[in-house]
Amino acid sequence: MPHHSRLSAAVLTATVVLSSLLAGCGDDAGDEDLTRQRLDWKDCPSPSQDQGGGGSPSPLPDGDAWQCATMKTPLDWDRPDGETIDLALIRARASGPDSARIGSLVFNFGGPGGSGVTTLPAFGQDYARLRTRYDLVSFDPRGVGRSAPVRCLSxxxxxxxxxxxxxxxxxxxxxxxxxxxxxxxxxxxxxSGEILPHVRTTEAARDMDLMRQVLGDGRLHYFGISYGTELGAVYAHLFPKNVGRAVFDAVVDPTQTSEQGSLGQAEGFQRAxxxxxxxxxxxxxxxxxxxxxxxxxxxxxxxxxxxxxxxxxxxxxxxxxxxxxxxxxxxxxxxxxxxxxxxxxxxxxxxxxxxxxxxxxxxxxxxxxxxxxxxxxxxxxxxxxxxxxxxxxxxxxxxxxxxxxxxxxxxxxxxxxxxxxxTDWPVAGAADHPDVRAPGAPPILVIGTTGDPATPYEGARRMADALGKGVGVELTYEGEGHGAYAGESSCVRDAVDRYLLDGTVPAGGTVCS
Known part of the structure; x- marks a missing residue:
């Protein structure tokens, strides 16, 4: 059960644990232009304890290896030339011909707190069709896994x-x-006192825009699940002109306070x-x-x-x-x-x-x-x-x-x-709820599942409305579970794939079962 109101995408990271059971601060950046850093992609090490442990990711079905790298980003985005931290990244290169490649597709699987470096390879086969035209990329957000991890109790x-x-x-x-x-x-x-003031979603969104540039992409193509939808929406608010093709699945309601979110989860889990x-x-x-x-x-x-x-x-x-x-x-x-x-x-x-x-x-x-x-x-x-x-x-x-x-x-x-x-957290909270208005952004596909316990269905409509007219495009999945794309509905998968691979935006109000 969520320790706090939005531990709602833990299912993806936690499934990795369930199946087995049944990087600190860096040097001063100085005047270095972090957008020009080159990533040193190598075979991935075994996950650290903070990432959940276990063995190195198995090769992809075609025999290609997952590759890992670290990217430097400012510890404090208000001081971009100051101290840096390392963010852990993982990727699978596009499986199709270079002529068909669109760019990178960046995933955040939610939590907040889930390691994308361990989750993406665990579920990589679910996104095999998307890999035909994209490098699949994920990362440990700041404070998570190998990215300056927050540590508390033994x-x-x-x-x-x-x-x-x-x-x-x-x-x-x-x-x-x-x-x-x-x-x-x-x-x-x-x-973890040094990192605690610097793990806000707005700072993670700025990390993603730096990541976009370092990966060599003109726009950020993005797939966010659960809390990852909030992170993607905050990114769209901050950088609307840099949004590429984006999908939000299992959508967090951006209009709610933490109390309202907890109450919504009570209703959602009871419904499930x-x-x-x-x-x-x-x-x-x-x-x-x-x-x-x-x-x-x-x-x-x-x-x-x-x-x-x-x-x-x-x-x-x-x-x-x-x-x-x-x-x-x-x-x-x-x-x-x-x-x-x-x-x-x-x-x-x-x-x-x-x-x-x-x-x-x-x-x-x-x-x-x-x-x-x-x-x-x-x-x-x-x-x-x-x-x-x-x-x-x-x-x-x-x-x-x-x-x-x-x-x-x-x-x-x-x-x-x-x-x-x-209640007694040492860092003040930023706002009652995130600002996700994104005028000028291209269409973003917003998927709500009627039986979702952790991010109740009603939040998808509110997210689509909050993003703004012509931005949020809602798709409904009449089914169970937290997240629709990796579920049983070929209707949902086909709609997402046509959008991400071919740029065909579904009609607003599309319903899949």
Whole structure:
């Protein structure tokens, strides 16, 4: 479950972890023109712990190797001639003839906090058709993975942090939750204080424009998923004339405050749970976790209530707590492909075995099989708190609980209390919500999925409207999951491919199923 309101594309990075379980500051730039730097592309090393660990990316289906490089960018874009940091990049060269090549297609898979360097090769086959005319490129944004990573708590302390009671029932539990949040923030400041003021989305967007120039592209061709849609929209606002062909999939609502985003996620995850319960009980064979949709949800609610006081064995030596179970259930709702794991996890938990739900929870939180964490949560918190101006206290959250519970009986409390994540953050937030107005930009394809739990469907229309008339072009996918292009709909894939490969913009209001 999201630690903060927009940890919503974790599904892509987390899927890499799930499958295995079931670069600091540089020299002064001086007067160097960073746009003229040359990237030294080499075979990719094994991912660092901050990137999620594991082995080097496997060769592409045609035998080509993934290539990695680092790009220097200013630590502080207000001082572009000052200190620099290194951003980690990865690419797969275009597979088609040079005469057909359009340029680079830059991906951001969201989070914020997900490593593009590890995620792109894990899902590269999904974009094979796009590779016929583009170099596929992704990167670790500032603060993420190998790009001046934000670091906060140790692995051992993160285990305890994710076991804490995140839905307090009394004053003592509220005080404990607030204290754990303060300890997390203090650890981030102690271990990463230099980078924390410089991880805002506006600065990542400026990094992308430098990247565009260093890659040799006149315009930025871009594919953003989840938070990556917000990053792309901020880029379009700052550099409308530099936008090429751009696709936003699983769209963040740019009009909402962090509170409104959390409430929207409560509604979205509840909708996904409703759809799961309906799907399970409508099949010919008996649903093993309930007889009716309401029975499924009632049994889950009883499980979580019991776990609040009596955790069950998880992955030794850890127990499955109420918080871990809620996170695991949420992770399984990101994709319809995960629903079978939810059924398996619930069956086990009802029999006193919390291992599958804990694997799902670990996946969402960036914990590998060997007990090491990526910096997903640290980076997610740092970026969200640098972006989001509101700061909430326990009294405010308590007053909002009835509204969140109406939105979701299961997830409402969890997402409401998650608003404390930035309460004592050492860096002030930039704004209530991002500015994404992009007059003068070319058409941007905006895809919303009706059953998306993490970035609810309604946000796609608001993004299209906010980008401006003639810029945002909305496409609807009537289906489940967080992101449409890599899903089951050939209609969505064909529409995106025609746009990115041939420049054919779909008609606004197109609906795919």
């Amino acid at each position: 692995d051992r302390r993160l285990d305890a942090y994710f076991q804490r009671d995140a839905t307090p029932d009394d004053g003592a539990e509220r005080a404990e939750l607030l204290e754990s949040t303060r300890e997390f923030s203090a650890a981030c400041e102690k271990n 749970l409703d759809n799961y319960a309906e799907d399970c009980t409508s099949k010919a064979e008996d649903c093993p976790v309930g007889d009716t949709p309401q029975d499924v949800k009632d049994r889950i609610a009883r499980l979580l209530k019991d776990l609040d006081s009596r955790p069950i064995p998880g992955i030794f030596p850890r127990e499955l707590t109420q918080t871990a179970a809620t996170s695991g259930i949420a992770q399984s709702l990101y994709s319809k492909e995960f629903w079978e794991y939810l059924t398996e996890g619930l069956e086990g938990a009802y029999d006193g075995d919390g291992r599958v739900l804990m694997v799902l929870s670990d996946s969402l939180n960036g914990r590998s099989e060997n007990g090491e964490y990526s910096n997903l949560t640290a980076a997610n918190t740092a970026i969200n708190c640098a972006d989001d101006k509101p700061r909430y206290d326990t009294a405010y959250v308590q007053g909002k609980l009835p509204e969140f519970r109406r939105a979701s009986a299961l997830f409402g409390d969890f997402l409401a209390w998650g608003m404390l994540g930035c």
